[in-house]
Amino acid sequence: MSQNQKTAKKAAKPVKQDTDELLSLEAKYCSWGDTVHYAQKLNIFSRSEGIYLYDREGAEYLDLQMWYSAVNFGYKNKRLNDALKRQLDILPQLACQYLHEEKIRLAAKLAQRIERTFETKGRIHFNVGGAQAIEDSLKLVRSSTGRNLVFAFMGGYHGRTLGASAITSSYRYREKFGHFSDRAMFIPYPYCFRCPYDKKKEFCDFYCVKQFERLFETEYHSVVNKKTNKCELGAFYVESIQGTGGYVIPPYEYFVRLKEILDRYNILMVDDEIQMGFFRTGRFWGIEHFNVEPDIIVFGKALTNGLNPLSGIWAKERLISPEAFPPGSTHSTFSSNSLGTAIGLETMKLIEESDLTIEVPEKGEYFLSRLKALKRKYPEIGDVDGLGLALRMEMCHKDGFTPNKELTDCITDIGLSGKLTAGGKKRGLILDVGGYHKNVFTLAPSLFIQKKEIDLAVDLFEEALKEGIRLTA
Amino acid sequence: MSQNQKTAKKAAKPVKQDTDELLSLEAKYCSWGDTVHYAQKLNIFSRSEGIYLYDREGAEYLDLQMWYSAVNFGYKNKRLNDALKRQLDILPQLACQYLHEEKIRLAAKLAQRIERTFETKGRIHFNVGGAQAIEDSLKLVRSSTGRNLVFAFMGGYHGRTLGASAITSSYRYREKFGHFSDRAMFIPYPYCFRCPYDKKKEFCDFYCVKQFERLFETEYHSVVNKKTNKCELGAFYVESIQGTGGYVIPPYEYFVRLKEILDRYNILMVDDEIQMGFFRTGRFWGIEHFNVEPDIIVFGKALTNGLNPLSGIWAKERLISPEAFPPGSTHSTFSSNSLGTAIGLETMKLIEESDLTIEVPEKGEYFLSRLKALKRKYPEIGDVDGLGLALRMEMCHKDGFTPNKELTDCITDIGLSGKLTAGGKKRGLILDVGGYHKNVFTLAPSLFIQKKEIDLAVDLFEEALKEGIRLTA
Amino acid sequence: MSQNQKTAKKAAKPVKQDTDELLSLEAKYCSWGDTVHYAQKLNIFSRSEGIYLYDREGAEYLDLQMWYSAVNFGYKNKRLNDALKRQLDILPQLACQYLHEEKIRLAAKLAQRIERTFETKGRIHFNVGGAQAIEDSLKLVRSSTGRNLVFAFMGGYHGRTLGASAITSSYRYREKFGHFSDRAMFIPYPYCFRCPYDKKKEFCDFYCVKQFERLFETEYHSVVNKKTNKCELGAFYVESIQGTGGYVIPPYEYFVRLKEILDRYNILMVDDEIQMGFFRTGRFWGIEHFNVEPDIIVFGKALTNGLNPLSGIWAKERLISPEAFPPGSTHSTFSSNSLGTAIGLETMKLIEESDLTIEVPEKGEYFLSRLKALKRKYPEIGDVDGLGLALRMEMCHKDGFTPNKELTDCITDIGLSGKLTAGGKKRGLILDVGGYHKNVFTLAPSLFIQKKEIDLAVDLFEEALKEGIRLTA
């Protein structure tokens, strides 16, 4: 194809010189306020396909984070790319105050699926960017409960608008930006490997839930008026599995027990599935593993496989009916844009026609078994865990517990250097680091990754790990 | 092409029945909380091209709002669509923590252009959706001034996140959502046709600016401590031309005088160009008409011609340097997504290679002259005005002043009914209504609209106007 | 009496040396954060009686501010002092959760008087300190309107708790204390001598009221949703006559017109009578001059003639009934302390048995006439005005308009120096300075001041004025 030829030609140019120019422009004209400059050495990528990224020199990087689960269905997924192209040729643009078919069908498919799963009627409201969907959910919470304040988890992440930053635990995200009047009340998350209460999972009997429940014992515990039984906070924001927090999987019964308390005080459960939705965990929503029915679900990322920032919320009918959330309650120019909804609709069809319910858990188990084997071999791997293809490896010192950020960073850099050889040729490995101590590899490979690619990934990782241990020894 | 054939085939189905099913799904599964249900009768569109939208029955609608200026370069603009397809084939997805060429080049082009225009160095920070760019600008304001509070204009619109709603004048957008701790201090806008101070433009001598200046006279006027000369508010958010407020064009000298006061108290001027940027007014930024240099510019919409929600801010170096706005200050999954930046980069090239600086003002003047002719004919048109191809017609009662929302709505509905015949065949007319009294047609045609299409638009409008006057008489 | 002998003996000690020691202790152990150190030279007073203060050397100062109207009934008023002593001997202390007779009788007397005046039933809630009563009124506003935000006047003063500072116009009072989430929306006050809109009182036709009314025209003016007719702000805080703002008296009809607008949108009028209540203006409440009935009245200061910080609010029954404001809604240890209520009750009896309704206006007119005569003589007196014994003199440059803070301060210092001779012996003159430009003498003499004492006061003032003009020439 001519386009590929052009690309090829371009690649023939003195790439290094061009890259230097780019980096010089970047240094001068790009804000460094995003996350690019977390890294010391900047990588420029120019191509992505399947489970691989390619840099300007053509080097191949096996990607185990897939844009933090935005690209669950693989880079350059033909079916989804084609859906975008198709819509581009027909209805590439339309003001969102008018309707188009794909918006309706996508909303219907999502709401119907949730209705089947949770046996609850509800509606979909679209927006763009996960944080804006979070903002819409906050609007729903405020209008239906009359409360500005919410609970959220320590270790939770919900985005970076001012409203989302107020309910995202990390203070670093707020420090420079003045007073946050709606700062959430943050509750310890059931991070059992590092239990916030120093309990052992086997014997704790959900001590953390009981600690939460204790808040409602008397008015003096600051959140409830026992005379009216009303709570000062309107909702509890949860991630089924904490994403940025390090893919921490809560005990199976945790959410059931939590929800029971919330229901007693009419506190809504808002389930942020932006990272874990769309089969990352082997089910459509991560929360489906936990036998609990949220009041509001927030989604984004993988809905369009990363081709469009389309996001949205689902809420129970009583919260989002036309009476409860009437016309004009919220709005955004691109909220239900025709390109995004067309891709999203195709994603839904792809899901319906796939065996993700079976395949993802299978692949996940295989991947996890390989990681567990590594753990047995390397004491520096303190913990591995996974649900579907959301997997975690916690890097520690030799004691298998003390967080080892230095080693984690070193392995990441080795991966990014593109010089691993495990698969028989030079390759890089793209790893994402999360966790409270920034020592957790949060692995989110393509849901279409093959078994031998998993093998390759683990081999590459082991190579980087060995080298990392050596360098940081 | 096979795709068109499919579409054709689809169109052969009993459209009406299918439409009914869609509307029924919409009623059940879509949130009504966006702006779709402002309308009584819902329109579903299925195709867009050039200056036209097409509904499911194939009826053609001449569009004079172009997705509120998101599609300045015409629906299905081949060059821009191709840019998207090209990127789809190469680098459709990439996590924003890594770099890609188009992001850098687009940032450089934008910053360099602003540097040439205002002789000021600065940087670009991308995000998705205008409101998220507004949120980023609020972060900059807060971190650089240490203040949460800002001035904004009555009639101003900056988006619908909680943070953006706090600085958007309309209380309707806040009413259901609890307390807004950072509610802006709203200042009357120089809306001379309906002067907030009942002055005549010819004699007022910028009374409105003086009223603003008076706030700084003593500490008792609530905003300044004369002993420290510090102001309680960190910035003033402006739109060069109020968008949703009804395309109100301020007097030429207004912003210069305003900025002079702001500079005295180190109050930043944030210029929201989300609607007016990218040549809507005949210059790259609307503010360029007013001889004033903003400290922060916020942009979105037309940057990608509506193909991607890419948005962003430009800020002066001292505000956004790596020291002032360090890595991790803000973030969004899709912030500098490869598809959006590739389209944006092509938009910049298209602009550079076009004669928009000449053509847009010419077309605008022609369009305005035709509207002025209409005004002379119909007393119900209280005011027409325009800058470039941002044009306004204020619909009134026969006195030419009392706002006539009923007539405005009636004309809009006539346009949407698709039964106008002015051009020799049945057509619809897409009009956007704005203004403090919801009686202003805010016209934003494609920048590539042709003279004869302008003629057609005006003819269609006149036909609708006549009918509207008749029906509401 | 032995006590006086002791005092006499004490005075026989080397006073100067003792004073130096006191000032040295003050410099070291007293916070300077109150208003003492506004003055360059510190005055220590040791005795007060009638209309006079006496310093440690025994010098006499005629007081024209009477503790900003806290001592309306004269220093060391025997009747009120005796009431305090009496209660001291019987029930000096009692926890406010139990009742005592004086609390009940005082509440009844106040509420019954207001009922007679305004023909409205209501109740009294006591507290200590004006600001705490303001806080209680804010609680009433919030609980009955569901709104945190209120209107208040530029130039208004309601106290210095964080809540009161948020509705007090001067930014200087907030600057050091972070973000104020409930900052009032401040509205220009009808300060006709320096009209905020540069109008002339004779021709303005209440332009300022119309400007306020305009805020309610459309939702775009930021405060009202026209679809629900609800306002974002729950109350308007007014002082019948601005105290700290410079004893500015609004036009007679002003409040009637304002209230009419407020009633349309269910906005409460809260009338802060802390300075102007208890006959300062010749009527029980200052607002009684203006033919308007407030929803809440806040009072303090003169209720106990300055012998106890007792303060309180009166509110209409629907706002403060046991259902609306149930037990435990607010509380303060000293809220209805037995000493304060006993004095307050005696104050009410004193008022009932006095001819203040006649005497205060008479004395006020006489005082005002003498000030007007001064104004005719000295162009530096830009404005004099008065209502009852709340009188203002605005000091200006020779143009009679430009504020002259320097002259004002100079006259104040001359008064405090205690070396005026007008009355035939060395005396001082205690003047209070207020006003937006700190150039207004706000005169609040004892309500029991005699005509010849007024003459003396004016003579002393004229002497200081002449000297001040000379020194600042």
Place this chain on the structure above:
Amino acid sequence: MSQNQKTAKKAAKPVKQDTDELLSLEAKYCSWGDTVHYAQKLNIFSRSEGIYLYDREGAEYLDLQMWYSAVNFGYKNKRLNDALKRQLDILPQLACQYLHEEKIRLAAKLAQRIERTFETKGRIHFNVGGAQAIEDSLKLVRSSTGRNLVFAFMGGYHGRTLGASAITSSYRYREKFGHFSDRAMFIPYPYCFRCPYDKKKEFCDFYCVKQFERLFETEYHSVVNKKTNKCELGAFYVESIQGTGGYVIPPYEYFVRLKEILDRYNILMVDDEIQMGFFRTGRFWGIEHFNVEPDIIVFGKALTNGLNPLSGIWAKERLISPEAFPPGSTHSTFSSNSLGTAIGLETMKLIEESDLTIEVPEKGEYFLSRLKALKRKYPEIGDVDGLGLALRMEMCHKDGFTPNKELTDCITDIGLSGKLTAGGKKRGLILDVGGYHKNVFTLAPSLFIQKKEIDLAVDLFEEALKEGIRLTA
């Protein structure tokens, strides 16, 4: 004296009829929003002396709460009453912008005493009412740390202004009053009898402190940015012994350990001594027992023995120096009123000349030993504890643990009925109830209570207790 004769005469009137009239006036004209109507049956008291209150029928009530420690030195303490009368005869009133001797000497005495105790220089700032002093402390915290947010304890109580309510744990105090933008982050208090973490004091090794310390481990725990080491919260508000929370005494080392953490992050410790100051616990400040030096001390109540609401704060020089807290930072009409400061000064002298340091602990131990004996006898007494004359008895069900509010209320009512006979004549007993579960008698007798009066008090209590157990059986 004639006054006593009048009183005698008054008492001769048909008291019952007069009381009914009073109660009827109260029902009509008094706000019920304070704490009077917590009680079903209202008591009117007319006389107080020593440790006794007397009702209108002359019945005597032994008081074990002394206006929640406002009257530490006994009702109608002659020395302090005389000090008030003396000042009344000399300088009863003086605007606080001028100085008077007693203010200075009182400030000096307080600051010097604190300087001796903690070896730290500081200053005093007066105000009226504990809550206003708390507001002043919040101003200091905000201005010196730049932070609005603070930590406070669950079970803590700091007053009822909006600002104080935001840092007082009980949500009931906030529920009706909208959004509190500065709501504290509430931390579990070391209430060992009902350990918030279900630990045993003997083995816990300060688990609660470690839980607090854990908040600072990573930025994900919501309060600290580890990169800057800055905390989102500026101060920690503590009561040395929780007052309203039920006179809960923390373990001896608790505050030392807490302060160590606070110091690491520059978090101020604000010590609210409003209830526990002035020897209630056997030392001048309650905190003196705990080997820790607070940054700010807030005091009130007993400073004037309840004769005047004078309150105040002491702060370290660096926080409150004239540079840090300059003139005009805060203000209140009655802030350093001459009557209050004169009494306060006499209180300080009385303290200096007394043996409170020895006597209060002695009496406290004796009282406590008697209570412990009761506890051994009655299983319904779950816990007794005390520090000086701040004593607690926690009423439970027969298990000695389950809170028994019904019994507590019943005993309180029996005490108030005035029909106990333990001392050989009919008497009442005034008890105050506190505690998270409203089941704790918080005993605060006069510091001058005699041993035999303690015996009488315990006998009366036991009588009421028996009867209460019988009635609620």
